[in-house]
Amino acid sequence: MLPETEINRVLVVTAHPDDADFGAAGSVALFVDKGVEVTYLLVTDGDAGGNERTLDNSGMADLRRAEQRAAAKAVGVTDVRFLGYADGQVVPSLELRRAIARVIRQVRPDLVITHHPDRNYRFVAPSHPDHRAVGGAALDAVYPDARNPYAFPELLREEGLEAWTVREVWLNGGMNPNHWVDVTEAMDRKLAALQSHVSQVSHVEGFADFVKSRFAAWAEEAGLGEGRYAEAFQVVPTD
Template sequence: MLPESEINRVLVVTAHPDDADFASAGTVALFVDRGVEVTYLLVTDGDAGGNERTLDNSGMAELRRSEQLAAAKAVGVSDVRFLGRPDGRVVPSLELRKAIARVIRQVRPDLVITHHPDRNYRSIAPSHPDHRAVGGATLDAVYPDARNPYAFPELIEEEGLEAWTVREVWLNGGATPDHWVDITETIDRKLAALRSHVSQVSHVEGFADFVRSRFAAWAKEAGFGEDRYAEAFQVVPTG
């Protein structure tokens, strides 16, 4: 794996507002505490989210963008970018690959964190079609698009964005994680980030207990023991 000392910039690519917070906010908070520069890239604004249709799609999109900005602030992330694709209709197209490759070349991250592109048969929630599409497009943007100067040459010729090689990818939501991060010291900040998504979680009774139990289970699977919390990833080397 990439040594922690060599991770200076991280790009987190997700489908919707709150995806980063459920999957990796505790890890992100640890990175930020170490001085790592973290950028969030959201492919959609989450305009199809929510349990009651009290807002139209544009109103929900605006609300969810504001919630994501608050959630990012809770873990110390200030660089949050939105691509504005329609929620629920994301496909891993060439256009999406180019948009993600553009941000990779702008941010020049050592590490990218994104969704697992494969369906998880242990738990259905991580396998939202947008998640799988974004995970697949992001992996394609990492390899070969962002590193290949002949891929989308207009990114160089018109925007001055030279090719960039991401050194490692961490996938979340898959059925076979192989890397766990102990987030015990940042679990409260993760919860604060998640609670920022009022439109999505305020109706869930016992939400904090649900979150704690879910990430305590990952800690036990990782072998961290009792009273610990962990986030889980599958590591993909890109060399």
């Protein structure tokens, strides 16, 4: 794995507002504590989600962008970007690969965190079609697109964005994680980030306990013991 001392910039690529917070907000908080620069890139505005249907899709998109910025602030992230794709309609297209590759070349991250592109048969929630599409497109943007100066040459020719090699990818939501991060000391911040998504979670009775139990289970699987919380990833080297 990439040594922590060599991780200076992280790009988190997700489909919807709240995905980063469910999957990686604890790890992000710990990175920020160490001075790592973290950027969130959201492919959609999440306008098809939520229970507050007095809002039309445009109003929901505005609300969810605001909630995501508040959630990011809870873990110390200030750079939050949106691509504006339609919620529920994302496919791993060349256009999406180019858009993600553009941001990789702008941010120049050492590590990318994104969705697992495969369906999870143990737990269905991570397998939203948008998640799988974004994970696949993000991996393609990491390799080969962002590092290949001949891929999407207009990024260099018109925008001056030089090729960039991401050194490692962490996938969340997959069936077979091989890396766990102890996020116990950041669990309160992770929970605060998740609770910032009022339109998504305010109606869920016992939400905090549900979140804690899920990430306590990951800690148990990781062998961290009782009273600990962990986030789980599959590490993909890119060499």
